[in-house]
Amino acid sequence: MKALWIAIITTIVIAILLAIQPDASQLTGFAIPMMIMLYSKINKKILRSLMFGILSLLIILSWVHLDSLPPVAYVERIVSLLANMGLMWLILGVISLIILPVPFILFPPKNFKIPSICVGLYFIIILISTLFGNFPVPLMGYGISPIIGYFIPITWYAKSKANS
Template sequence: MLFQPDAGQLSAFAFAATIILWKKIVSGILKFLSITLTGAFVITSWIFLDDLAPVPYVEDILFLVSDLGNVWFIIGIFSLLLLVCPFFLFGSKGFVSLSLGVYFLITMIVTFIGNFPTPIMGYGISPIIGYIISITFITKYFHT
Protein backbone atom coordinates (compact mmCIF):
# COMPACT_ATOMS: atom_id res chain seq x y z
CA MET A 1 0.00 0.00 0.00
CA LEU A 2 3.02 2.27 0.33
CA PHE A 3 3.18 2.71 -3.44
CA GLN A 4 -0.40 3.86 -3.90
CA PRO A 5 -1.11 7.58 -3.62
CA ASP A 6 -3.60 7.38 -0.73
CA ALA A 7 -1.89 8.06 2.60
CA GLY A 8 -5.26 7.84 4.34
CA GLN A 9 -5.81 4.24 3.27
CA LEU A 10 -2.28 3.27 4.23
CA SER A 11 -2.72 4.91 7.65
CA ALA A 12 -6.02 3.13 8.27
CA PHE A 13 -4.60 -0.21 7.16
CA ALA A 14 -1.46 0.31 9.25
CA PHE A 15 -3.40 1.07 12.44
CA ALA A 16 -5.65 -1.95 11.89
CA ALA A 17 -2.70 -4.21 11.07
CA THR A 18 -0.82 -2.99 14.14
CA ILE A 19 -3.63 -4.22 16.38
CA ILE A 20 -3.47 -7.66 14.79
CA LEU A 21 0.32 -7.79 14.81
CA TRP A 22 0.49 -6.67 18.44
CA LYS A 23 -1.87 -9.46 19.42
CA LYS A 24 -0.26 -12.19 17.30
CA ILE A 25 3.45 -11.48 17.64
CA VAL A 26 4.91 -12.90 20.83
CA SER A 27 8.45 -11.54 20.68
CA GLY A 28 8.93 -8.02 22.01
CA ILE A 29 11.67 -7.32 19.48
CA LEU A 30 9.48 -8.39 16.57
CA LYS A 31 6.63 -6.26 17.92
CA PHE A 32 8.94 -3.27 18.06
CA LEU A 33 10.29 -3.92 14.55
CA SER A 34 6.83 -4.39 13.04
CA ILE A 35 5.50 -1.21 14.64
CA THR A 36 8.60 0.73 13.62
CA LEU A 37 8.35 -0.48 10.01
CA THR A 38 4.62 0.21 9.88
CA GLY A 39 5.16 3.68 11.35
CA ALA A 40 7.89 4.38 8.79
CA PHE A 41 5.50 3.43 5.97
CA VAL A 42 2.80 5.74 7.35
CA ILE A 43 5.20 8.66 7.75
CA THR A 44 6.61 8.11 4.25
CA SER A 45 3.14 8.07 2.71
CA TRP A 46 2.25 11.36 4.44
CA ILE A 47 5.49 13.00 3.31
CA PHE A 48 4.98 11.99 -0.33
CA LEU A 49 1.27 12.77 -0.71
CA ASP A 50 -0.29 12.42 -4.12
CA ASP A 51 -0.76 15.51 -6.25
CA LEU A 52 -4.10 14.46 -7.69
CA ALA A 53 -6.77 17.14 -7.67
CA PRO A 54 -9.59 16.45 -5.22
CA VAL A 55 -12.97 15.48 -6.59
CA PRO A 56 -15.61 17.35 -4.54
CA TYR A 57 -18.25 14.61 -4.55
CA VAL A 58 -15.65 12.06 -3.38
CA GLU A 59 -13.25 13.79 -0.97
CA ASP A 60 -15.44 16.70 0.11
CA ILE A 61 -18.82 15.01 0.20
CA LEU A 62 -19.35 15.81 3.89
CA PHE A 63 -18.72 19.47 3.21
CA LEU A 64 -21.17 19.34 0.31
CA VAL A 65 -23.68 17.91 2.78
CA SER A 66 -22.88 20.70 5.24
CA ASP A 67 -23.71 23.23 2.52
CA LEU A 68 -27.27 21.87 2.71
CA GLY A 69 -27.42 22.86 6.38
CA ASN A 70 -26.02 21.99 9.79
CA VAL A 71 -28.71 19.41 10.44
CA TRP A 72 -27.71 17.45 7.34
CA PHE A 73 -24.04 17.70 8.29
CA ILE A 74 -24.77 16.31 11.77
CA ILE A 75 -26.86 13.52 10.24
CA GLY A 76 -24.00 12.73 7.84
CA ILE A 77 -21.44 12.54 10.66
CA PHE A 78 -23.82 10.49 12.80
CA SER A 79 -24.43 8.04 9.95
CA LEU A 80 -20.70 7.54 9.50
CA LEU A 81 -20.22 6.96 13.22
CA LEU A 82 -23.00 4.38 13.16
CA LEU A 83 -20.98 2.44 10.61
CA VAL A 84 -18.21 1.69 13.10
CA CYS A 85 -20.48 0.82 16.04
CA PRO A 86 -20.89 -2.89 15.18
CA PHE A 87 -17.13 -3.39 15.09
CA PHE A 88 -16.57 -1.79 18.47
CA LEU A 89 -19.59 -3.47 20.05
CA PHE A 90 -18.25 -6.88 19.07
CA GLY A 91 -14.63 -5.72 19.50
CA SER A 92 -14.53 -6.95 23.08
CA LYS A 93 -14.96 -10.48 21.73
CA GLY A 94 -12.21 -10.33 19.14
CA PHE A 95 -9.32 -8.18 18.08
CA VAL A 96 -10.22 -8.70 14.40
CA SER A 97 -13.48 -6.84 14.96
CA LEU A 98 -11.64 -4.11 16.82
CA SER A 99 -9.07 -3.76 14.03
CA LEU A 100 -11.81 -3.49 11.39
CA GLY A 101 -13.50 -0.80 13.45
CA VAL A 102 -10.22 1.10 13.73
CA TYR A 103 -9.70 0.77 9.98
CA PHE A 104 -13.08 2.30 9.16
CA LEU A 105 -12.72 4.97 11.86
CA ILE A 106 -9.30 6.08 10.59
CA THR A 107 -10.57 6.26 7.00
CA MET A 108 -13.26 8.61 8.29
CA ILE A 109 -10.89 10.76 10.33
CA VAL A 110 -8.36 11.29 7.53
CA THR A 111 -11.06 12.82 5.31
CA PHE A 112 -10.92 15.87 7.59
CA ILE A 113 -7.11 16.05 7.40
CA GLY A 114 -6.54 15.87 3.66
CA ASN A 115 -8.06 15.08 0.29
CA PHE A 116 -9.11 11.51 0.96
CA PRO A 117 -12.36 9.81 -0.01
CA THR A 118 -15.07 9.60 2.62
CA PRO A 119 -15.88 5.95 3.35
CA ILE A 120 -19.15 4.61 1.97
CA MET A 121 -20.45 8.11 1.08
CA GLY A 122 -17.74 9.18 -1.35
CA TYR A 123 -16.74 5.87 -2.89
CA GLY A 124 -18.24 3.63 -5.49
CA ILE A 125 -19.79 0.25 -4.73
CA SER A 126 -16.67 -1.78 -3.84
CA PRO A 127 -16.19 -0.33 -0.31
CA ILE A 128 -19.86 -0.90 0.40
CA ILE A 129 -19.43 -4.54 -0.56
CA GLY A 130 -16.30 -4.72 1.61
CA TYR A 131 -18.17 -3.19 4.53
CA ILE A 132 -21.02 -5.68 4.16
CA ILE A 133 -18.54 -8.57 4.03
CA SER A 134 -16.86 -7.24 7.19
CA ILE A 135 -20.15 -6.93 9.05
CA THR A 136 -21.18 -10.41 7.92
CA PHE A 137 -17.87 -11.85 9.13
CA ILE A 138 -18.14 -10.16 12.51
CA THR A 139 -21.74 -11.17 13.10
CA LYS A 140 -21.15 -14.72 11.93
CA TYR A 141 -18.07 -15.41 14.01
CA PHE A 142 -18.44 -13.12 17.02
CA HIS A 143 -22.17 -12.85 17.63
CA THR A 144 -23.43 -14.65 20.72
Protein backbone atom coordinates in the same frame (compact mmCIF):
# COMPACT_ATOMS: atom_id res chain seq x y z
CA MET B 1 4.54 -20.16 13.20
CA LYS B 2 4.38 -20.47 9.40
CA ALA B 3 0.92 -18.84 9.34
CA LEU B 4 2.25 -15.95 11.42
CA TRP B 5 5.12 -15.38 8.97
CA ILE B 6 2.66 -15.42 6.07
CA ALA B 7 0.51 -12.84 7.90
CA ILE B 8 3.51 -10.60 8.61
CA ILE B 9 4.87 -10.76 5.06
CA THR B 10 1.41 -10.25 3.52
CA THR B 11 0.80 -7.25 5.80
CA ILE B 12 4.10 -5.63 4.85
CA VAL B 13 3.54 -6.26 1.12
CA ILE B 14 0.04 -4.76 1.28
CA ALA B 15 1.38 -1.79 3.26
CA ILE B 16 4.07 -1.21 0.62
CA LEU B 17 1.45 -1.32 -2.15
CA LEU B 18 -0.71 1.17 -0.24
CA ALA B 19 2.34 3.42 0.27
CA ILE B 20 3.05 3.39 -3.48
CA GLN B 21 -0.56 4.43 -4.17
CA PRO B 22 -0.42 7.81 -2.42
CA ASP B 23 -3.34 7.30 -0.04
CA ALA B 24 -2.05 7.86 3.48
CA SER B 25 -5.49 7.28 4.99
CA GLN B 26 -5.80 3.74 3.63
CA LEU B 27 -2.26 2.83 4.62
CA THR B 28 -2.70 4.26 8.13
CA GLY B 29 -6.12 2.63 8.50
CA PHE B 30 -4.69 -0.72 7.45
CA ALA B 31 -1.30 -0.65 9.18
CA ILE B 32 -2.28 0.47 12.69
CA PRO B 33 -4.92 -2.24 13.26
CA MET B 34 -2.59 -4.83 11.70
CA MET B 35 0.18 -3.74 14.07
CA ILE B 36 -2.18 -4.32 16.99
CA MET B 37 -3.29 -7.74 15.76
CA LEU B 38 0.20 -8.94 14.86
CA TYR B 39 1.71 -7.51 18.05
CA SER B 40 -0.69 -9.66 20.06
CA LYS B 41 0.50 -12.79 18.20
CA ILE B 42 4.27 -12.20 17.93
CA ASN B 43 6.27 -13.42 20.92
CA LYS B 44 9.76 -12.32 19.84
CA LYS B 45 10.50 -8.73 20.80
CA ILE B 46 12.89 -8.18 17.89
CA LEU B 47 10.29 -9.35 15.35
CA ARG B 48 7.65 -7.13 16.97
CA SER B 49 9.99 -4.15 16.77
CA LEU B 50 10.92 -4.85 13.15
CA MET B 51 7.29 -5.20 12.04
CA PHE B 52 6.26 -2.11 14.02
CA GLY B 53 9.22 -0.13 12.61
CA ILE B 54 8.58 -1.04 8.97
CA LEU B 55 4.86 -0.25 9.15
CA SER B 56 5.46 2.99 11.07
CA LEU B 57 8.05 4.12 8.53
CA LEU B 58 5.64 3.43 5.66
CA ILE B 59 2.89 5.42 7.44
CA ILE B 60 5.22 8.38 8.00
CA LEU B 61 6.44 8.33 4.39
CA SER B 62 2.86 8.21 3.09
CA TRP B 63 1.90 11.30 5.12
CA VAL B 64 5.02 13.14 3.99
CA HIS B 65 4.32 12.38 0.32
CA LEU B 66 0.59 13.02 0.04
CA ASP B 67 -1.25 12.82 -3.26
CA SER B 68 -1.13 16.22 -4.97
CA LEU B 69 -4.21 15.72 -7.15
CA PRO B 70 -7.11 18.08 -6.45
CA PRO B 71 -10.05 16.61 -4.52
CA VAL B 72 -13.09 15.25 -6.34
CA ALA B 73 -16.24 16.71 -4.78
CA TYR B 74 -18.28 13.49 -4.90
CA VAL B 75 -15.47 11.45 -3.34
CA GLU B 76 -13.30 13.48 -0.95
CA ARG B 77 -15.62 16.44 -0.35
CA ILE B 78 -18.94 14.64 0.00
CA VAL B 79 -19.52 15.96 3.54
CA SER B 80 -19.11 19.53 2.22
CA LEU B 81 -21.70 18.76 -0.44
CA LEU B 82 -24.06 17.56 2.30
CA ALA B 83 -23.47 20.78 4.22
CA ASN B 84 -24.38 22.74 1.09
CA MET B 85 -27.68 20.80 0.90
CA GLY B 86 -28.67 21.91 4.38
CA LEU B 87 -28.04 21.41 8.08
CA MET B 88 -30.33 18.37 8.35
CA TRP B 89 -28.44 16.50 5.58
CA LEU B 90 -25.13 17.35 7.23
CA ILE B 91 -26.31 16.09 10.63
CA LEU B 92 -27.67 12.85 9.12
CA GLY B 93 -24.46 12.35 7.15
CA VAL B 94 -22.21 12.85 10.16
CA ILE B 95 -24.38 10.58 12.32
CA SER B 96 -24.22 7.86 9.66
CA LEU B 97 -20.42 8.11 9.62
CA ILE B 98 -20.21 7.94 13.42
CA ILE B 99 -22.38 4.79 13.41
CA LEU B 100 -19.99 2.89 11.08
CA PRO B 101 -17.46 1.68 13.69
CA VAL B 102 -19.88 1.39 16.63
CA PRO B 103 -20.79 -2.32 16.42
CA PHE B 104 -17.17 -3.35 15.97
CA ILE B 105 -15.87 -1.27 18.89
CA LEU B 106 -18.69 -1.41 21.44
CA PHE B 107 -20.11 -4.89 20.82
CA PRO B 108 -17.28 -7.16 19.65
CA PRO B 109 -17.97 -10.91 19.31
CA LYS B 110 -16.68 -12.89 22.30
CA ASN B 111 -14.17 -14.97 20.35
CA PHE B 112 -13.01 -12.18 18.02
CA LYS B 113 -12.58 -9.09 20.21
CA ILE B 114 -9.24 -7.91 18.81
CA PRO B 115 -10.16 -8.36 15.11
CA SER B 116 -13.52 -6.67 15.67
CA ILE B 117 -12.03 -3.71 17.51
CA CYS B 118 -9.36 -3.43 14.79
CA VAL B 119 -12.03 -3.27 12.06
CA GLY B 120 -13.72 -0.48 14.02
CA LEU B 121 -10.36 1.25 14.46
CA TYR B 122 -9.80 1.05 10.70
CA PHE B 123 -13.06 2.92 10.06
CA ILE B 124 -12.27 5.50 12.75
CA ILE B 125 -8.82 6.17 11.23
CA ILE B 126 -10.27 6.45 7.72
CA LEU B 127 -12.94 8.88 8.90
CA ILE B 128 -10.59 11.04 10.95
CA SER B 129 -7.98 11.17 8.19
CA THR B 130 -10.47 12.85 5.85
CA LEU B 131 -10.08 15.91 8.07
CA PHE B 132 -6.35 16.12 7.24
CA GLY B 133 -6.26 15.61 3.50
CA ASN B 134 -8.08 14.78 0.31
CA PHE B 135 -9.13 11.25 1.15
CA PRO B 136 -12.31 9.39 0.17
CA VAL B 137 -15.09 9.36 2.76
CA PRO B 138 -16.17 5.74 3.35
CA LEU B 139 -19.67 4.80 2.22
CA MET B 140 -20.55 8.34 1.24
CA GLY B 141 -18.20 8.95 -1.65
CA TYR B 142 -18.92 7.99 -5.21
CA GLY B 143 -18.54 4.34 -6.11
CA ILE B 144 -19.51 0.91 -4.89
CA SER B 145 -16.16 -0.32 -3.51
CA PRO B 146 -16.47 1.39 -0.10
CA ILE B 147 -19.93 -0.11 0.32
CA ILE B 148 -18.66 -3.58 -0.55
CA GLY B 149 -15.70 -2.92 1.74
CA TYR B 150 -18.11 -2.29 4.62
CA PHE B 151 -20.44 -5.18 3.82
CA ILE B 152 -17.61 -7.70 4.09
CA PRO B 153 -16.67 -6.89 7.72
CA ILE B 154 -20.26 -6.29 8.82
CA THR B 155 -21.23 -9.73 7.41
CA TRP B 156 -18.27 -11.29 9.24
CA TYR B 157 -19.34 -9.43 12.39
CA ALA B 158 -22.96 -10.62 12.14
CA LYS B 159 -21.89 -14.24 11.59
CA SER B 160 -19.43 -14.05 14.49
CA LYS B 161 -22.08 -12.64 16.81
CA ALA B 162 -24.55 -15.35 15.73
CA ASN B 163 -22.01 -18.11 16.40
CA SER B 164 -20.93 -16.83 19.83
